[in-house]
Amino acid sequence: MLRRWDLLTILGMAFVTYLTRVMGFWVLRRHTLGEKATIVLEAAPGCVLICVIAPVFATSRPSNLVALGLTVLAATRLPMLPTVAIGVSSAALLRHFFG
Protein backbone atom coordinates (compact mmCIF):
# COMPACT_ATOMS: atom_id res chain seq x y z
CA MET A 1 0.00 0.00 0.00
CA LEU A 2 1.26 3.45 -0.89
CA ARG A 3 -0.31 6.63 0.47
CA ARG A 4 0.24 9.95 -1.24
CA TRP A 5 1.77 11.85 1.71
CA ASP A 6 3.94 8.91 2.64
CA LEU A 7 5.23 8.70 -0.90
CA LEU A 8 5.86 12.45 -1.10
CA THR A 9 7.77 12.39 2.20
CA ILE A 10 9.89 9.44 1.07
CA LEU A 11 10.66 11.10 -2.26
CA GLY A 12 11.51 14.36 -0.46
CA MET A 13 13.92 12.50 1.81
CA ALA A 14 15.54 10.75 -1.14
CA PHE A 15 15.91 14.06 -2.96
CA VAL A 16 17.62 15.99 -0.14
CA THR A 17 19.84 13.03 0.75
CA TYR A 18 21.04 12.75 -2.83
CA LEU A 19 21.54 16.51 -2.83
CA THR A 20 23.90 16.28 0.16
CA ARG A 21 25.84 13.53 -1.61
CA VAL A 22 26.36 15.38 -4.90
CA MET A 23 26.63 18.93 -3.57
CA GLY A 24 29.81 18.26 -1.63
CA PHE A 25 31.34 16.79 -4.74
CA TRP A 26 30.25 19.42 -7.26
CA VAL A 27 30.29 22.58 -5.15
CA LEU A 28 32.59 22.18 -2.18
CA ARG A 29 35.52 20.79 -4.12
CA ARG A 30 36.07 24.22 -5.60
CA HIS A 31 35.58 26.17 -2.37
CA THR A 32 37.07 25.14 0.93
CA LEU A 33 34.71 25.27 3.86
CA GLY A 34 35.48 27.62 6.74
CA GLU A 35 36.35 26.24 10.16
CA LYS A 36 33.09 27.41 11.72
CA ALA A 37 30.95 25.93 8.98
CA THR A 38 32.80 22.64 9.38
CA ILE A 39 32.19 22.61 13.13
CA VAL A 40 28.48 23.31 12.67
CA LEU A 41 28.23 20.58 10.01
CA GLU A 42 29.94 18.12 12.33
CA ALA A 43 27.64 18.94 15.24
CA ALA A 44 24.44 18.71 13.18
CA PRO A 45 23.77 14.93 13.12
CA GLY A 46 24.26 14.58 16.87
CA CYS A 47 21.99 17.56 17.60
CA VAL A 48 19.19 16.15 15.48
CA LEU A 49 19.51 12.64 16.92
CA ILE A 50 19.39 13.78 20.53
CA CYS A 51 16.42 16.11 19.89
CA VAL A 52 14.43 13.35 18.27
CA ILE A 53 14.67 11.20 21.41
CA ALA A 54 14.15 14.17 23.77
CA PRO A 55 10.56 13.08 24.63
CA VAL A 56 12.02 9.95 26.24
CA PHE A 57 14.01 12.17 28.58
CA ALA A 58 10.95 14.32 29.34
CA THR A 59 9.31 11.86 31.71
CA SER A 60 8.62 11.84 35.41
CA ARG A 61 7.65 8.17 35.52
CA PRO A 62 10.33 6.53 37.72
CA SER A 63 10.43 3.22 35.86
CA ASN A 64 11.02 5.05 32.57
CA LEU A 65 13.79 7.16 34.09
CA VAL A 66 15.60 4.16 35.55
CA ALA A 67 15.27 2.24 32.27
CA LEU A 68 16.63 5.24 30.39
CA GLY A 69 19.56 5.53 32.78
CA LEU A 70 20.41 1.85 32.31
CA THR A 71 20.16 2.25 28.53
CA VAL A 72 22.50 5.26 28.51
CA LEU A 73 24.96 3.32 30.63
CA ALA A 74 24.75 0.31 28.31
CA ALA A 75 25.19 2.47 25.20
CA THR A 76 28.47 3.88 26.48
CA ARG A 77 30.08 0.48 26.79
CA LEU A 78 28.19 -2.14 24.75
CA PRO A 79 27.44 -2.74 21.05
CA MET A 80 24.04 -2.10 19.55
CA LEU A 81 22.20 -5.39 20.12
CA PRO A 82 22.97 -5.82 23.85
CA THR A 83 22.14 -2.15 24.39
CA VAL A 84 18.74 -2.55 22.76
CA ALA A 85 18.13 -5.76 24.72
CA ILE A 86 18.93 -4.02 28.02
CA GLY A 87 16.81 -0.97 27.13
CA VAL A 88 13.78 -2.98 26.07
CA SER A 89 13.87 -5.58 28.86
CA SER A 90 14.54 -3.07 31.63
CA ALA A 91 11.66 -0.86 30.45
CA ALA A 92 9.30 -3.84 30.23
CA LEU A 93 10.26 -5.29 33.61
CA LEU A 94 10.32 -2.00 35.54
CA ARG A 95 6.93 -0.99 34.13
CA HIS A 96 5.49 -4.37 34.95
CA PHE A 97 6.64 -4.36 38.60
CA PHE A 98 6.61 -0.67 39.49
CA GLY A 99 4.04 0.79 37.11
Add this chain to the structure above:
Amino acid sequence: MRNLRDKTEPAERAVNFGQFEMNALTSEGPERSKPRIAKSLSGPLSEVRRGALRIAPLLIGVAPFGLVLGAQAGQKGLSVVEVALMCGLNFAGGSEFVAIELWRNPPLLFLIVGMTFLVNSRHLLMGATLAPRMRTLSARRASLTLFFMADEIWAFGLEEARSRDQEYATGQLSLPYYAGLAAGLYGTWLISTTVGALVGPRVGNPQVLGLDMAFPAVFLVILKGLWKGHKAAIPWVVSLAVAVALHLSISGSWYVAGGTVAGLTVAYLFPGQKEC
Protein backbone atom coordinates in the same frame (compact mmCIF):
# COMPACT_ATOMS: atom_id res chain seq x y z
CA MET B 1 44.28 2.91 14.68
CA ARG B 2 46.50 5.76 15.69
CA ASN B 3 48.53 5.56 12.51
CA LEU B 4 45.59 5.44 10.22
CA ARG B 5 43.80 8.29 11.90
CA ASP B 6 46.85 10.52 11.95
CA LYS B 7 47.20 10.23 8.21
CA THR B 8 43.61 11.20 7.48
CA GLU B 9 42.76 14.70 6.39
CA PRO B 10 40.88 16.74 9.00
CA ALA B 11 37.74 16.75 6.88
CA GLU B 12 37.99 13.02 6.34
CA ARG B 13 38.49 12.39 9.99
CA ALA B 14 35.60 14.62 10.93
CA VAL B 15 32.81 12.72 9.36
CA ASN B 16 33.13 9.22 10.76
CA PHE B 17 29.56 8.29 11.52
CA GLY B 18 28.67 5.23 13.49
CA GLN B 19 31.04 2.85 15.08
CA PHE B 20 31.16 0.10 12.48
CA GLU B 21 33.27 2.04 10.16
CA MET B 22 35.60 3.11 12.92
CA ASN B 23 36.18 -0.48 13.98
CA ALA B 24 36.31 -1.74 10.45
CA LEU B 25 38.98 0.74 9.41
CA THR B 26 41.29 -0.68 12.00
CA SER B 27 40.93 -4.31 11.04
CA GLU B 28 43.02 -5.62 8.20
CA GLY B 29 40.95 -7.40 5.57
CA PRO B 30 42.12 -10.83 4.44
CA GLU B 31 42.73 -9.52 0.92
CA ARG B 32 45.28 -7.00 2.06
CA SER B 33 47.97 -9.55 2.68
CA LYS B 34 47.94 -10.84 -0.90
CA PRO B 35 51.00 -10.04 -2.98
CA ARG B 36 50.85 -6.97 -5.18
CA ILE B 37 51.22 -8.87 -8.43
CA ALA B 38 48.01 -10.76 -7.87
CA LYS B 39 46.22 -7.44 -7.54
CA SER B 40 47.54 -5.95 -10.74
CA LEU B 41 46.68 -9.05 -12.76
CA SER B 42 43.11 -9.17 -11.47
CA GLY B 43 40.19 -8.11 -13.65
CA PRO B 44 37.24 -5.94 -12.66
CA LEU B 45 35.23 -8.90 -11.41
CA SER B 46 37.79 -9.85 -8.82
CA GLU B 47 37.93 -6.17 -7.81
CA VAL B 48 34.17 -6.36 -7.18
CA ARG B 49 34.76 -9.48 -5.12
CA ARG B 50 37.52 -7.80 -3.18
CA GLY B 51 35.18 -4.93 -2.29
CA ALA B 52 32.40 -7.29 -1.27
CA LEU B 53 34.79 -9.25 0.94
CA ARG B 54 36.07 -6.06 2.53
CA ILE B 55 32.61 -4.97 3.63
CA ALA B 56 31.27 -8.45 4.49
CA PRO B 57 32.28 -8.49 8.19
CA LEU B 58 30.53 -5.16 8.65
CA LEU B 59 27.24 -6.42 7.29
CA ILE B 60 26.72 -8.64 10.33
CA GLY B 61 26.55 -5.46 12.38
CA VAL B 62 24.36 -3.60 9.89
CA ALA B 63 21.61 -6.21 9.51
CA PRO B 64 20.26 -5.88 13.11
CA PHE B 65 19.96 -2.12 12.63
CA GLY B 66 17.94 -2.77 9.49
CA LEU B 67 15.68 -5.24 11.27
CA VAL B 68 14.98 -2.84 14.14
CA LEU B 69 14.31 0.02 11.74
CA GLY B 70 11.99 -2.00 9.53
CA ALA B 71 10.10 -3.44 12.49
CA GLN B 72 9.51 -0.02 14.02
CA ALA B 73 8.44 1.39 10.66
CA GLY B 74 5.95 -1.46 10.32
CA GLN B 75 4.54 -0.71 13.77
CA LYS B 76 4.15 2.95 12.81
CA GLY B 77 1.92 1.84 9.94
CA LEU B 78 4.26 2.04 6.99
CA SER B 79 3.66 -0.68 4.44
CA VAL B 80 6.41 -3.04 3.35
CA VAL B 81 6.57 -1.31 -0.04
CA GLU B 82 6.99 2.07 1.63
CA VAL B 83 9.80 0.83 3.86
CA ALA B 84 11.60 -0.73 0.89
CA LEU B 85 11.15 2.47 -1.11
CA MET B 86 12.50 4.65 1.69
CA CYS B 87 15.55 2.50 2.31
CA GLY B 88 16.20 1.88 -1.38
CA LEU B 89 15.91 5.49 -2.53
CA ASN B 90 17.31 7.28 0.52
CA PHE B 91 19.94 4.72 1.58
CA ALA B 92 21.16 6.65 4.63
CA GLY B 93 20.39 4.80 7.86
CA GLY B 94 20.70 7.61 10.40
CA SER B 95 18.17 9.80 8.63
CA GLU B 96 15.79 6.88 8.22
CA PHE B 97 15.82 6.23 11.98
CA VAL B 98 15.03 9.90 12.54
CA ALA B 99 12.22 9.84 9.97
CA ILE B 100 10.57 6.75 11.44
CA GLU B 101 10.81 8.07 14.99
CA LEU B 102 9.07 11.29 13.87
CA TRP B 103 6.57 9.50 11.62
CA ARG B 104 2.87 10.28 12.12
CA ASN B 105 -0.07 9.50 9.91
CA PRO B 106 0.02 11.53 7.70
CA PRO B 107 3.73 12.36 8.06
CA LEU B 108 4.99 15.91 8.62
CA LEU B 109 6.70 16.26 5.29
CA PHE B 110 8.74 19.40 5.90
CA LEU B 111 9.93 18.38 9.35
CA ILE B 112 11.11 14.97 8.18
CA VAL B 113 12.71 16.24 4.98
CA GLY B 114 14.41 19.09 6.86
CA MET B 115 15.82 16.77 9.53
CA THR B 116 16.93 14.33 6.84
CA PHE B 117 18.95 17.10 5.25
CA LEU B 118 20.56 18.05 8.56
CA VAL B 119 21.43 14.49 9.56
CA ASN B 120 22.94 13.87 6.15
CA SER B 121 24.71 17.21 5.86
CA ARG B 122 27.93 15.39 6.74
CA HIS B 123 27.81 13.95 3.20
CA LEU B 124 28.83 17.40 1.99
CA LEU B 125 32.25 16.95 3.56
CA MET B 126 32.50 13.35 2.47
CA GLY B 127 31.73 14.17 -1.17
CA ALA B 128 34.31 16.93 -1.13
CA THR B 129 37.03 14.54 0.08
CA LEU B 130 36.22 12.07 -2.70
CA ALA B 131 36.35 14.69 -5.47
CA PRO B 132 40.13 14.59 -6.07
CA ARG B 133 39.89 10.82 -6.30
CA MET B 134 37.13 10.82 -8.93
CA ARG B 135 38.81 13.01 -11.56
CA THR B 136 38.75 10.38 -14.28
CA LEU B 137 35.01 9.67 -14.01
CA SER B 138 32.42 11.09 -16.37
CA ALA B 139 29.73 13.28 -14.82
CA ARG B 140 27.15 10.56 -15.23
CA ARG B 141 29.28 7.89 -13.57
CA ALA B 142 30.23 10.24 -10.77
CA SER B 143 26.55 11.01 -10.09
CA LEU B 144 25.72 7.33 -9.90
CA THR B 145 28.73 6.61 -7.70
CA LEU B 146 27.72 9.35 -5.28
CA PHE B 147 24.21 7.93 -4.89
CA PHE B 148 25.76 4.99 -3.02
CA MET B 149 28.07 7.09 -0.85
CA ALA B 150 27.01 5.77 2.56
CA ASP B 151 29.42 6.27 5.45
CA GLU B 152 30.94 2.81 5.34
CA ILE B 153 31.29 2.72 1.56
CA TRP B 154 32.90 6.14 1.58
CA ALA B 155 35.36 5.12 4.27
CA PHE B 156 36.45 1.88 2.59
CA GLY B 157 36.54 3.38 -0.90
CA LEU B 158 38.70 6.25 0.29
CA GLU B 159 40.96 3.91 2.25
CA GLU B 160 41.55 1.76 -0.83
CA ALA B 161 42.18 4.73 -3.10
CA ARG B 162 44.59 6.22 -0.59
CA SER B 163 46.53 2.96 -0.45
CA ARG B 164 47.44 3.57 -4.10
CA ASP B 165 48.65 7.15 -3.58
CA GLN B 166 51.98 7.91 -5.22
CA GLU B 167 54.26 10.85 -4.74
CA TYR B 168 52.81 12.94 -7.57
CA ALA B 169 49.52 11.16 -8.22
CA THR B 170 46.45 10.95 -6.04
CA GLY B 171 45.12 7.40 -5.91
CA GLN B 172 41.88 7.21 -7.88
CA LEU B 173 38.76 5.45 -6.68
CA SER B 174 38.47 1.89 -8.00
CA LEU B 175 34.94 1.71 -9.38
CA PRO B 176 34.59 -2.11 -9.40
CA TYR B 177 35.88 -2.25 -5.83
CA TYR B 178 33.43 0.48 -4.85
CA ALA B 179 30.64 -1.42 -6.63
CA GLY B 180 31.46 -4.48 -4.53
CA LEU B 181 31.23 -2.44 -1.35
CA ALA B 182 27.97 -0.84 -2.46
CA ALA B 183 26.34 -4.11 -3.54
CA GLY B 184 27.03 -5.68 -0.15
CA LEU B 185 25.75 -2.81 1.95
CA TYR B 186 22.83 -1.84 -0.27
CA GLY B 187 21.59 -5.42 -0.53
CA THR B 188 21.91 -6.04 3.19
CA TRP B 189 20.16 -2.79 4.08
CA LEU B 190 17.27 -3.33 1.70
CA ILE B 191 16.71 -6.96 2.72
CA SER B 192 17.04 -6.47 6.48
CA THR B 193 14.71 -3.45 6.61
CA THR B 194 12.13 -5.20 4.44
CA VAL B 195 12.22 -8.32 6.59
CA GLY B 196 11.86 -6.09 9.65
CA ALA B 197 8.82 -4.40 8.11
CA LEU B 198 7.21 -7.80 7.48
CA VAL B 199 7.77 -8.94 11.06
CA GLY B 200 7.19 -5.65 12.90
CA PRO B 201 3.39 -5.39 12.80
CA ARG B 202 3.03 -8.93 14.23
CA VAL B 203 4.73 -7.96 17.50
CA GLY B 204 2.36 -7.20 20.40
CA ASN B 205 1.78 -3.95 22.31
CA PRO B 206 5.10 -2.09 22.05
CA GLN B 207 4.63 -0.15 25.31
CA VAL B 208 4.08 -3.21 27.48
CA LEU B 209 6.98 -5.04 25.89
CA GLY B 210 9.26 -2.03 26.36
CA LEU B 211 9.85 -1.84 22.62
CA ASP B 212 9.53 1.94 22.64
CA MET B 213 12.96 1.89 24.27
CA ALA B 214 14.56 0.15 21.27
CA PHE B 215 14.90 3.32 19.22
CA PRO B 216 16.37 5.51 21.94
CA ALA B 217 18.87 2.71 22.57
CA VAL B 218 19.87 2.67 18.90
CA PHE B 219 20.14 6.46 18.85
CA LEU B 220 22.37 6.46 21.91
CA VAL B 221 24.67 3.88 20.32
CA ILE B 222 24.91 6.00 17.17
CA LEU B 223 25.66 9.06 19.30
CA LYS B 224 28.47 7.19 21.00
CA GLY B 225 29.91 6.51 17.54
CA LEU B 226 29.81 10.25 16.85
CA TRP B 227 31.50 11.08 20.16
CA LYS B 228 34.52 13.35 19.79
CA GLY B 229 35.16 14.45 23.35
CA HIS B 230 33.30 16.47 25.93
CA LYS B 231 33.69 19.86 24.30
CA ALA B 232 32.32 18.72 20.98
CA ALA B 233 29.31 17.31 22.84
CA ILE B 234 28.26 20.63 24.40
CA PRO B 235 25.93 21.48 21.48
CA TRP B 236 24.22 18.11 21.98
CA VAL B 237 23.56 18.82 25.64
CA VAL B 238 22.11 22.23 24.78
CA SER B 239 20.00 20.63 22.06
CA LEU B 240 18.67 18.05 24.48
CA ALA B 241 17.85 20.59 27.19
CA VAL B 242 16.03 22.93 24.80
CA ALA B 243 14.20 20.06 23.11
CA VAL B 244 13.00 18.67 26.46
CA ALA B 245 11.83 22.12 27.57
CA LEU B 246 9.99 22.70 24.29
CA HIS B 247 8.43 19.25 24.34
CA LEU B 248 7.06 19.88 27.83
CA SER B 249 5.81 23.39 27.08
CA ILE B 250 4.32 23.30 23.57
CA SER B 251 2.53 20.59 21.67
CA GLY B 252 3.54 19.37 18.24
CA SER B 253 6.95 18.48 16.92
CA TRP B 254 8.61 21.88 17.30
CA TYR B 255 10.99 20.52 19.88
CA VAL B 256 13.03 18.79 17.15
CA ALA B 257 13.67 21.90 15.08
CA GLY B 258 13.97 24.17 18.13
CA GLY B 259 16.47 21.96 19.94
CA THR B 260 18.55 21.41 16.81
CA VAL B 261 18.74 25.13 16.03
CA ALA B 262 19.75 25.87 19.65
CA GLY B 263 22.55 23.29 19.53
CA LEU B 264 23.84 24.48 16.17
CA THR B 265 23.79 28.09 17.37
CA VAL B 266 25.98 27.11 20.32
CA ALA B 267 28.32 25.21 17.98
CA TYR B 268 28.58 28.29 15.78
CA LEU B 269 29.08 30.84 18.55
CA PHE B 270 31.44 28.78 20.72
CA PRO B 271 33.52 26.59 18.44
CA GLY B 272 35.57 24.76 21.06
CA GLN B 273 38.95 23.15 20.51
CA LYS B 274 38.74 19.88 18.67
CA GLU B 275 39.93 17.03 20.82
CA CYS B 276 40.66 14.32 18.33
